[in-house]
Amino acid sequence: MSSDYEFRKFPENFKWGVSTAAYQIEGAVHEDGRGQSIWDTFSHAPGNTARGDNGDVATDHYHRFREDVALIRGLGVGSYRFSVAWPRIQPEGHGPANLRGLDFYQRLVDELLGAGVEPWLTLYHWDLPQALEERGGWRSRDTAERFADYAALVHDALSDRVTWWTTLNEPYCSAFLGLATGEHAPGAREGHGALAAAHHLMVGHGLAVQAMRAQRRGEEKFGITLNLSDVRPASADPADRSAAERLDLLQNRAFTDPILGGTWPSLERQVWSEISDFGFRAPDDLALIRQPLDFLGVNFYCPSYTKFAPTAEPDPEFRSAADIDAQNVPPAELPRTAMGWPVEPSALTRLLCRLKDEYRELPPIYITENGAAFRDVIDSTGAVLDPERIEFIDAHVGETQDAMAKGVDVRGYFCWSLLDNFEWSYGYAKRFGLVYVDYDDLRRIPKASYYWYRDMMRAHRPDAP
Numbered sequence: 001m002s003s004d005y006e007f008r009k010f011p012e013n014f015k016w017g018v019s020t021a022a023y024q025i026e027g028a029v030h031e032d033g034r035g036q037s038i039w040d041t042f043s044h045a046p047g048n049t050a051r052g053d054n055g056d057v058a059t060d061h062y063h064r065f066r067e068d069v070a071l072i073r074g075l076g077v078g079s080y081r082f083s084v085a086w087p088r089i090q091p092e093g094h095g096p097a098n099l100r101g102l103d104f105y106q107r108l109v110d111e112l113l114g115a116g117v118e119p120w121l122t123l124y125h126w127d128l129p130q131a132l133e134e135r136g137g138w139r140s141r142d143t144a145e146r147f148a149d150y151a152a153l154v155h156d157a158l159s160d161r162v163t164w165w166t167t168l169n170e171p172y173c174s175a176f177l178g179l180a181t182g183e184h185a186p187g188a189r190e191g192h193g194a195l196a197a198a199h200h201l202m203v204g205h206g207l208a209v210q211a212m213r214a215q216r217r218g219e220e221k222f223g224i225t226l227n228l229s230d231v232r233p234a235s236a237d238p239a240d241r242s243a244a245e246r247l248d249l250l251q252n253r254a255f256t257d258p259i260l261g262g263t264w265p266s267l268e269r270q271v272w273s274e275i276s277d278f279g280f281r282a283p284d285d286l287a288l289i290r291q292p293l294d295f296l297g298v299n300f301y302c303p304s305y306t307k308f309a310p311t312a313e314p315d316p317e318f319r320s321a322a323d324i325d326a327q328n329v330p331p332a333e334l335p336r337t338a339m340g341w342p343v344e345p346s347a348l349t350r351l352l353c354r355l356k357d358e359y360r361e362l363p364p365i366y367i368t369e370n371g372a373a374f375r376d377v378i379d380s381t382g383a384v385l386d387p388e389r390i391e392f393i394d395a396h397v398g399e400t401q402d403a404m405a406k407g408v409d410v411r412g413y414f415c416w417s418l419l420d421n422f423e424w425s426y427g428y429a430k431r432f433g434l435v436y437v438d439y440d441d442l443r444r445i446p447k448a449s450y451y452w453y454r455d456m457m458r459a460h461r462p463d464a465p
Ligand code: FCB
Pocket: 021, 024, 169, 170, 173, 227, 299, 369, 416, 423, 424, 432
């Protein structure tokens, strides 16, 4: 192992896993009654994704899931985090379940259980039924209610076999990349609309947890996954410091304060009062949003070094919720991944310690995504050697242990991702997998990091020599 980190074993019940998401891997977008999602629409519109890539075929996991489960089994992880495509279950976003769509996830779950792998199910990883978008999408409270209905349908069908239930993956991206910067589906640049979406995503989360708890069968656990960043000012300049506070609001506090702390973030009125009256909030929403959670999923990739940079559109009517005069400028000395994201593993420990210090009733944490894209190639022997990915994961696993040693209750680590896949607006150009996918013939080739991850997990088991 390449580790510079002190080798310590993890507790016996620490969960090791690997993550994926429906639209990024499944393909088969017209099969078995699946409806259209906002990502189908967005990726098919010119100019939205690199090279015009879309998820029509992706890694063809829908047809190859047995092969993929065999890869998961070979990897030796105990848990597999995947998402259910809402438009497979409710093609129009409402009404009874489409049984053929549900059946795919029944087969997947059975295959996982048969392989001794625990399913970790996410209900929403960004693929909103297009029909709901046409009625306002997350800007509308109705979508939150539809989401709770959908959650109850899936839970009813699978809770006899699935224990771990995540409502949303990264509502920050759905609200602010989808509706403020426009980088993600549905690709809008709005002020009030994006803030309303952030709110309704959280309301949807609260309603879904309530609906699933009400029909709880056994030991199910309910949580949410947030992508959080260690946000810091790029310098001691007061302008950079306040820019960092605004970015922290946008990336972290807009979600962590209501969901974990039961408060609205103190800075929100100051930053957003010109673009929104927050009229979408109903009196009991805070209590609804702050459901008791069995776990918090944290997705972590990189820190944000923030500089004051006037980006705000002067006319509030045209300003997006992400126009906050703050820019992320990572220090030049930090290495970068193929995404251009700075690599600074210690930022993970800082982030986890901060969560522990700021939120008194913090649920147990699972790192539900961490990983990196690098320029992987098949070498002349047919192997894919990816030492940078190994180093990246190794360092973040080490930092996870540091956070645990500092008293943060972290109970699991999931690597993003099992397979190279459709990396949203970057298309297939960015490879995050432990397994390489050859997009010419969809062959799967485990990378060196796959074997390393397997051996690393084994070595960390309490009973390992
Ligand atoms: C996260 C997403 C995931 C993947 C990784 C790289 O924000 O949840 O789908 O794209 O980033």
